[in-house]
Amino acid sequence: MRSFDDDPALRDLLDEKRQAVVLQLLQDLTGADFSIQEKAQVGAQPVEFQLETIGWLRCQAEPWRQEPAARLIEFILYFVAKYRMAANLHHDTTEASFAELQRQHAALQASERRYKTLSEQLQQRVEEQVRQIESAQQQLYEAARMRAVGQLAAGVAHEINNPIGYITSNLRVAGEYLDDLKGALKPGTDADSILDDFRALLQESIGGAQRIASIVADLKIFSNVDQEDFVPCELNQLIATACHLLEAEFSHSLSIKQCLGKVPKLAGYPAKISQAIYNVLDNAARAVIDGDGTVSITSHLLSGGEIEIIVEDTGEGIEPENIGRIFDPFFTTRQVGDGTGLGLTVARDILTLHGGRIDVRSSRGVGTEVVLRFFATKELI
Known part of the structure; x- marks a missing residue:
């Protein structure tokens, strides 16, 4: 809609259809025919708007009717202009309000994106912290378990190694005594088979003691948590x-x-x-x-x-x-x-x-x- 910041023409205020309506109304009121043109005509009455001539009204049969008819048209144009001005003001205000709403909406969207990004970053940090806590818990759990195993292995090594040493040493000495005893007995007696069985028992016992010592050594290697x-x-x-x-x-x-x-x-x-x-x-x-x-x-x-x-x-x-x-x-x-x-x-x-x-x-x-x-x-x- 035109704002009329510049000088309007007659057709800007009244298009051809509305001009025909106004002229018909004048004819109905006076019984005379009227015409209106934007170009100057000899004998026609000027129609002004905001001190500017925008048209020429002519009544061929009764020229004396031209002047009051022109004033009536000017009166109509005045209210047409006021309506246009009010409509334009409303339009401009509405557009300004809509533009402001769009600006605020864009600002809200930008703020929402920032908060969403911040929320995602915080979520990532929380998840990372949770992973670190879980990892720390695992390490503490395993460290405590391994330390307990280490302490157990150290205690086992200390408490078992000495007795195993005694047992192994004594079994070897018992084997030597067995050799001496066999040499003192007459060959071919029933005692030979008993001594052989006894020697087998001693060897089996030595093997078992060595097996225990090997397990203790394995535990010491396995539980070396203080390295x-x-x-x-x-x-x-x-x-x-x-x-x-x-x-x-x-x-x-x-x-x-x-x-x-x-x-x-x-x-x-x-x-x-x-x-x-x-x-x-x-x-x-x-x-x-x-x-x-x-x-x-x-x-x-x-x-x-x-x-x-x-x-x-x-x-x-x-x-x-x-x-x-x-x-x-x-x-x-x-x-x-x-x-x-x-x-x-x-x-x-x-x-x-x-x-x-x-x-x-x-x-x-x-x-x-x-x-x-x-x-x-x-x-x-």
């Missing part, structure tokens, strides 16, 4: 120790097949590496202990300098829907009270600490393969 610095570790020795402890835990009803290749020393924490290997072996053992399955562990050096340890079992495997959750803290498929659900989580964290990684592949009904990879330190190769 602060990385030290050169013999991985194959740690693997053998973990296998011996696990077989002892299952009362030797489980036999772990070991195929250990030549691998270099690895700089790390022996107790933690033993814990990772033990956790993986323990999962494999529990997957086959109720059936006729087998567990095997191999070690070898890859061409890229990585040391690879593979633990395989022929158990039932892992359900496809659970394979993505096996590293989640406290996730377990065992019965309540049988396992904490931290075994693989701790193993993964230990390998990450040593710059390694752990991968799990499993097929339902076929078995599970767990691959542990460490980077060997070049100086130790």
Whole structure:
């Protein structure tokens, strides 16, 4: 709608259709014919708007009617202009209000985006803090458990090593006495068979004592939690120790097949590496202990300098829907009270600490393969 900031023409105020209506009304009132033009005409009456002539009114039959008719038209144009002005003011106000609403809406949207971004950032920070807390809880749990095992192993080593030493020494001396006794007896008597049986009992007892000493030594290696610095570790020795402890835990009803290749020393924490290997072996053992399955562990050096340890079992495997959750803290498929659900989580964290990684592949009904990879330190190769 035109604002009339500039000088309007007659057609801007009254279009041709409305001009025809006004002229018809004048004819009805006076009975005379009128015409109106924008161009000047001889004998016509000027029609003014805001002191400017915008048209010429002509009544051919009765010219004396032109002047009052022109004033009437000017009066009509005045109110037309006022209506237009009010309409324009309303339009401008409405547009300004709409523009302000749009500006406020855009500001609200921008503010919403900022708050959404801030909320996402806060959520990420909260999740990160939760992960750090869970990780700290796991570490505290494992540290406390390992420290308890270490204290137990230290106590066992202290309390058992001395008696085992006495027993072993005494059994050897008893064997020497037995030799002396046999030499003093006449050959061919019934005592010979008794002495032979007694010697076999002594040898069996010495073997048992040595077995106890070996288990104590394994416990000392396995529970060395106070080691602060990385030290050169013999991985194959740690693997053998973990296998011996696990077989002892299952009362030797489980036999772990070991195929250990030549691998270099690895700089790390022996107790933690033993814990990772033990956790993986323990999962494999529990997957086959109720059936006729087998567990095997191999070690070898890859061409890229990585040391690879593979633990395989022929158990039932892992359900496809659970394979993505096996590293989640406290996730377990065992019965309540049988396992904490931290075994693989701790193993993964230990390998990450040593710059390694752990991968799990499993097929339902076929078995599970767990691959542990460490980077060997070049100086130790």
